[in-house]
Amino acid sequence: MKEKMKGFDRKWIQTYMLIFIVIGLGIILSFISRNFLTTTNLLNVLRQISINGILAIGMTIVCLTGGIDLSVGSIVAFSGIIAAGFLRDKEYPIVLVLLIAILAGGLLGLYNGYFVAYRNAAPFVVTLSMMTIARGMTYVYSNGRPISNLPTNFLAIGKGSIAGIPVPTIILILVFVLASIMLTKLKFGRYVYAVGGNENAAMVSGINVKWIKMMVYVLSGIACGIAAIILTARVSAGLPTAGESYELDAIAATVIGGTSLSGGRGRLWGTIVGAILLGIVNNGLDLLNVSSFYQQIVKGLIILGAILIDSKRNE
Amino acid sequence: MGNDDKAREEPVFEARNITKRFPGVLALSNVNFRLVKGKVHALMGENGAGKSTLMKIIAGIYQADEGELYLHGKKVSLQTPKQALNHGISMIHQELSPILDMTIAENLFLGKEFCRGKFVDYKRMNQEASALLEKVGVSLHPSMRMKELTVSQMQMVEIAKALSYEAEIIIMDEPSATITEREISNLFRIIKSLKEEGKCIVYITHKMDEVFRIADEITVFRDGEYIGTYDSDKIDENQLVVKMVDRELTKIYPQRSNQIGDVVLKVENLGQSGVFEEISFELRKGEILGFSGLMGSGRTEVMNALFGITQPTSGSIYINGEELGKPKPRKAISKGIGYVTEDRKGNGLVLEMSVYDNTILPSLDKLSNKIGAVNRKQSMKVAEEYKEKLNIKTPSMQQMVKQLSGGNQQKIVLAKWLIQNPDVLIFDEPTRGIDVGAKTEIYKLVAKLAEEGKAIIFISSEMPEILGMSDRIIVFYEGRKQGELTRGEATQEKIMMYASDVNEGGAQE
Numbered sequence: 024m025k026e027k028m029k030g031f032d033r034k035w036i037q038t039y040m041l042i043f044i045v046i047g048l049g050i051i052l053s054f055i056s057r058n059f060l061t062t063t064n065l066l067n068v069l070r071q072i073s074i075n076g077i078l079a080i081g082m083t084i085v086c087l088t089g090g091i092d093l094s095v096g097s098i099v100a101f102s103g104i105i106a107a108g109f110l111r112d113k114e115y116p117i118v119l120v121l122l123i124a125i126l127a128g129g130l131l132g133l134y135n136g137y138f139v140a141y142r143n144a145a146p147f148v149v150t151l152s153m154m155t156i157a158r159g160m161t162y163v164y165s166n167g168r169p170i171s172n173l174p175t176n177f178l179a180i181g182k183g184s185i186a187g188i189p190v191p192t193i194i195l196i197l198v199f200v201l202a203s204i205m206l207t208k209l210k211f212g213r214y215v216y217a218v219g220g221n222e223n224a225a226m227v228s229g230i231n232v233k234w235i236k237m238m239v240y241v242l243s244g245i246a247c248g249i250a251a252i253i254l255t256a257r258v259s260a261g262l263p264t265a266g267e268s269y270e271l272d273a274i275a276a277t278v279i280g281g282t283s284l285s286g287g288r289g290r291l292w293g294t295i296v297g298a299i300l301l302g303i304v305n306n307g308l309d310l311l312n313v314s315s316f317y318q319q320i321v322k323g324l325i326i327l328g329a330i331l332i333d334s335k336r337n338e
Numbered sequence: 339m340g341n342d343d344k345a346r347e348e349p350v351f352e353a354r355n356i357t358k359r360f361p362g363v364l365a366l367s368n369v370n371f372r373l374v375k376g377k378v379h380a381l382m383g384e385n386g387a388g389k390s391t392l393m394k395i396i397a398g399i400y401q402a403d404e405g406e407l408y409l410h411g412k413k414v415s416l417q418t419p420k421q422a423l424n425h426g427i428s429m430i431h432q433e434l435s436p437i438l439d440m441t442i443a444e445n446l447f448l449g450k451e452f453c454r455g456k457f458v459d460y461k462r463m464n465q466e467a468s469a470l471l472e473k474v475g476v477s478l479h480p481s482m483r484m485k486e487l488t489v490s491q492m493q494m495v496e497i498a499k500a501l502s503y504e505a506e507i508i509i510m511d512e513p514s515a516t517i518t519e520r521e522i523s524n525l526f527r528i529i530k531s532l533k534e535e536g537k538c539i540v541y542i543t544h545k546m547d548e549v550f551r552i553a554d555e556i557t558v559f560r561d562g563e564y565i566g567t568y569d570s571d572k573i574d575e576n577q578l579v580v581k582m583v584d585r586e587l588t589k590i591y592p593q594r595s596n597q598i599g600d601v602v603l604k605v606e607n608l609g610q611s612g613v614f615e616e617i618s619f620e621l622r623k624g625e626i627l628g629f630s631g632l633m634g635s636g637r638t639e640v641m642n643a644l645f646g647i648t649q650p651t652s653g654s655i656y657i658n659g660e661e662l663g664k665p666k667p668r669k670a671i672s673k674g675i676g677y678v679t680e681d682r683k684g685n686g687l688v689l690e691m692s693v694y695d696n697t698i699l700p701s702l703d704k705l706s707n708k709i710g711a712v713n714r715k716q717s718m719k720v721a722e723e724y725k726e727k728l729n730i731k732t733p734s735m736q737q738m739v740k741q742l743s744g745g746n747q748q749k750i751v752l753a754k755w756l757i758q759n760p761d762v763l764i765f766d767e768p769t770r771g772i773d774v775g776a777k778t779e780i781y782k783l784v785a786k787l788a789e790e791g792k793a794i795i796f797i798s799s800e801m802p803e804i805l806g807m808s809d810r811i812i813v814f815y816e817g818r819k820q821g822e823l824t825r826g827e828a829t830q831e832k833i834m835m836y837a838s839d840v841n842e843g844g845a846q847e
Contacts, residue, residue, distance in 0.1 A: 209710040210702040216691060217699055223685035227647060228700040228754065229671040287690045 040332065041280065041296045048303055056310040064306065066189055072302035073191035074099075074250045074257075076295055078269055079276035080202050081246030083294040085239045086277050087206075088219040089286025090139060090146035092243045094131065095250075095273055097157035099266030102128040102251035104161045107170035107261025110177055117177050124255075125248035131157055132244020136237030150240075154270070161263045171260035181256030191253045198249060202242075203291050215239060219286025275322065276301055279329040300325070348411070350375050350538050351396070351427075351507055356405035358391055363744060363772070365391040366402075369564040371557060373507060373538040378529060380553035380570070381542045383582055384800050387559040389542050390432065393509045396540075397429040398422030426506035430496050430513050432542075436484040443467035443480035446499050470498040475524035489634075490517040497525065501532075508532065509540040514548060515633055526552055544632065544799070545838055546575050558582055579830060583802050591781055591806030596788040598809065599623030601659075603675075603762050603793060605644065608653035613639050614817035617653070621762065621793045626784065628808025629797040631837050636817040637797045638680050641764050645670045645677045647685075657762070671700060676755030680766035680797070682744070686751040689740035693732050696739050696750050697721040701757045724753035729779065745776025752783065763787060766797040781807060801830050813837050 036043075053060035078095050085092045106124035109115050115123075135153050138144040183190045206212035214235045217225040226232050250269075255261050279297030282289025304325060308318045349372040358366040366388045373379055381389045394400040396407065398416035407414050409425055416422045422429075436445050443463045444451075452459040452466065467480035476494045484492060493513060500508055514522050529539055529552055543549060549556060550570060558565040558581045565581050603621040608614070614636035621627050629637045643650040646665030655662040657673045670677070679686045687696050698705055698717045705720065706712045721735060728749045732742055739747055748768060755763060765784065769777040784807060788794055798804050804811055811823045813836035821836035 208712060208714075210706045210712050211710055213695060213699065213702060213712065216695070217688050220688035220690045221685070224688050225699075227645070227667055227677060227679055227685045229668040230699070231668065287688065 041293060041300065045296055045300050045303065048300070048307070052303065052307040052310070056307070058310050059307065068302045068306045069192040070189040071306070072298045073189070073195040074253055075269065075272045075276060075301065076195045076298040077198050077246050077250045078273040079294045079298050080198055080291060081243035082273040083277045083280070083282050083289055083291055084202065084206070084215060085243045086282050086284055087215050087286060087289050088236055088239050090236070090239065091150065091274070091284065092135065092240060093147065093150040093270050094135060094153035094157055095243060095247050096266035096269035097154045097161070098128050098131045098244055098247035099251045099254060099269055100161045100263060101131065101157040102248040103255040103265050104165050104170060104261040104263060106252055106255050107173060108164060110173050111170055117174065121252055124252050125245055128244040128246070128248025128251065129241050130244070132241040132247070133237070135244070136240030139240060140233040140236035165261065165263045167263055169260045169262050173255070173259060178256050178259055181253050191257070194249065194253060198246065199291065199295055206291060211235070216287060221287070272301065275326050278326060281333055297329070349373060350410060352408040353392065353396060354406050354408065356392065356395060356402045358395060358400060358402050365562050367562045369559070371564070373540065375538060376533050376536045377554040378533055378539045378541055378552050380549045380556045381540060381559065382549065382556055382578065383559035388562040389559050390511055393429060393511055393540060393542065396422070397427055397509055423503055423505065427509070428500045428503040428505035429509040430500045430511060432511040432515065436492055436495070438485040439483060441481045441483055442471070442478060442495055445484055445495065446470060446502055470502055473501065474498045474528055490521055493517050494521055497528070501528070507538045507540070511542045512544070514543060514545065546578070546834060547838065550575070590778055592785040594785040594789055596624045596626070596785070598625045599791065602657065604656040606654050608640060608643060608650050608655065610639065610643050610648065611651045617819055619812055619819070621795060623793050624788055624791050626788050626794045626796050626807055626809050628804040628811040629795060629814065630804045630811055630833050631814030633799060635814040635837065637814050638766055641677065641766055641795070641797065645675060645764070671758060674761040675764065676758055676760035676762070677764045678751050678755060678766060678768055680770070682747055682751055687739050687747060690738060692736045693725070693730070693739055693742070693750060694718065694721050694735040697724060697753050697757070700754055720757055724757055728753050728783065745772040748772055748776070748780065760792070762793045762795070764795045767799065769798070769800070769803065801833060804833065805830065
């Protein structure tokens with residue numbers, strides 16, 4: 024039967040392979056654990072993946088230009104602690120605080136983007152530097168202590184539901200829709216792909232390559248700000264240790280979703296499915312009472328498997 | 339020694355009935371080639387004639403689709419460069435690929451380092467490297483890093499590297515394109531001594547004078563076909579050119595009736611330190627201005643600076659009488675310049691993007707609204723329109739451009755710029771690597787654009803192409819404008835004289 028599959032079919036299957044894997048995994052899990060295929064559990068998975076999903080969307084956009092952002096975890100912590108600080112100490116309206124958190128993330132992203140785009144510094148190194156800087160600033164601002172006692176209506180952003188759907192999930196969907204429109208319908212999106220695919224051709228075509236390269240980090244920073252709000256609301260506090268190693272999960276979802284780390288190729292829906300896959304695996308292993316130590320090993324193997332499938336797809 | 343003796347002489351190497359196809363191009367068609375001990379064998383032909391392809395097959399870089407290779411009468415299979423080296427075949431490549439951050443010695447002995455036990459013996463490596471460098475006549479310290487060298491010095495190191503294999507057959511693919519006159523003399527001295535040692539040398543070049551200086555035999559290729567092998571003392575330059583070109587130019591190059599109008603583009607004393615200097619020219623509406631010269635003579639570099647890809651260090655550029663200021667691609671495009679670059683894959687196309695995306699890429703400003711939303715319907719209409727106009731053959735607009743043939747890729751690059759409706763169009767080697775059919779289509783298109791009143795700069799290394807297309811020809815040599823010829827006075831010989839700085843031409847001025 025395999026020989027019968029010709030060009031289009033095989034390509035189609037390869038493209039949507041990830042979705043089949045997720046569905047297959049879901050079916051297997053629903054047989055093994057009675058608790059898997061319940062509304063509560065599935066909504067729980069969706070709530071759990073929303074933070075990683077949002078970060079992975081920002082990461083994907085950065086990776087499409089051939090860059091990488093290692094600072095997302097630390098930026099999440101910084102934006103979160105700022106939000107918590109403003110909510111506790113001063114009596115600012117919540118909406119303003121949300122904007123401040125997002126702005127904080129965007130500004131740190133701008134720093135990354137400036138050095139990558141205008142100073143020709145390697146993204147890996149610049150964002151590695153920001154990873155430590157943002158973490159340090161978080162500790163400085165909070166004196167190393169959690170900031171709690173946050174208003175209840177703020178906490179609803181992390182814990183509440185609208186029409187049965189968790190608020191974080193709704194935010195994820197919103198971010199996904201906006202980012203998808205940006206990447207596919209706006210010229211900015213075309214430029215992102217062009218810069219990642221062939222920077223020289225983009226430049227010769229009159230595209231402001233540096234600006235594009237800077238803006239993707241700003242977007243990633245903004246995604247961090249949004250994720251930080253959800254995280255802070257979910258755990259009811261700004262934690263200086265928040266978001267540690269989140270960058271790795273975001274990169275994992277991006278890579279599993281089929282985005283090339285060398286730029287120019289990738290799709291946002293793939294990233295979301297990648298985040299869902301990671302979420303389901305974690306959830307399934309939790310339900311099966313597998314220790315979180317083993318979960319890490321499984322996650323690592325999935326990432327490797329994804330990259331092998333991907334390199335086969337590109338011959 | 340009589341001719342008959344030569345014919346009976348056992349060849350060291352023989353390639354029989356070699357055929358090689360690339361997507362969309364028949365690079366070599368049933369080609370034969372033989373090498374005799376102690377002879378310098380020159381390979382001649384236009385760009386794209388198949389010389390380099392055949393040599394890469396012999397050096398194990400490409401594999402032939404059909405045909406056999408024989409070494410000392412025995413059939414050999416050369417699947418990798420390493421196998422070719424083991425059989426005593428080494429090649430000096432036209433495109434250099436040194437590892438810039440490693441030293442000369444490390445580059446020379448890459449993959450065959452001298453070792454003491456498990457440790458690299460740097461002392462011995464440097465000594466051997468010094469000896470090799472001395473042999474090719476360059477005084478460089480072997481522990482210098484490659485990035486500190488000039489292009490011509492790198493080329494000499496590359497030559498030294500090819501010698502270090504002590505190969506029986508040494509292929510030199512345009513080794514003289516980037517080196518100075520003094521280094522060329524060195525190279526020829528080396529070639530003569532290799533000849534005396536009984537080695538076979540294959541020498542690819544475009545320079546006529548060199549061929550007659552060192553070659554014993556000359557083989558001519560044309561459009562992937564073997565034309566013939568001639569003794570260098572029994573053929574003259576004119577006969578050779580006829581064998582290389584042999585086309586009725588009028589059939590390939592379109593007749594046209596372009597009206598030459600006012601000056602559109604004016605370049606004054608443009609310079610870039612160390613690259614080119616004092617370039618001045620004017621380009622008029624409806625005119626096709628040919629830029630000729632050898633590779634690396636500064637043609638492309640001038641265009642890159644004009645378009646703002648690199649920055650000129652002196653001079654000024656005027657478009658329709660208005661000074662351009664500091665050039666930038668964005669600015670150049672908005673002022674009505676389009677640039678079909680030489681390197682289609684390097685900076686012409688985003689290979690991973692679709693035909694549609696590539697076609698509209700520089701036009702997205704015009705095809706989107708204020709918030710940057712692309713009008714897909716209109717964009718698709720435009721892209722489809724130019725696909726029809728330029729006869730681009732693609733299964734769909736969503737096809738990735740990397741899956742198309744060179745000719746179709748080139749047409750997409752053209753479409754990108756034509757949509758912009760520029761006043762000035764720069765074509766840099768627009769027909770490189772594409773087949774004769776697609777070439778003719780591009781010639782027709784360029785001629786039509788001139789008739790429509792576009793001002794066109796046409797850069798080409800192919801002599802007949804320059805002669806067939808241009809109203810006026812500027813010849814470059816080593817970063818300078820060496821001469822200017824009108825369509826009436828231009829001949830292959832005159833261009834060659836300017837392009838290779840032969841003095842006889844200069845004296846007549």
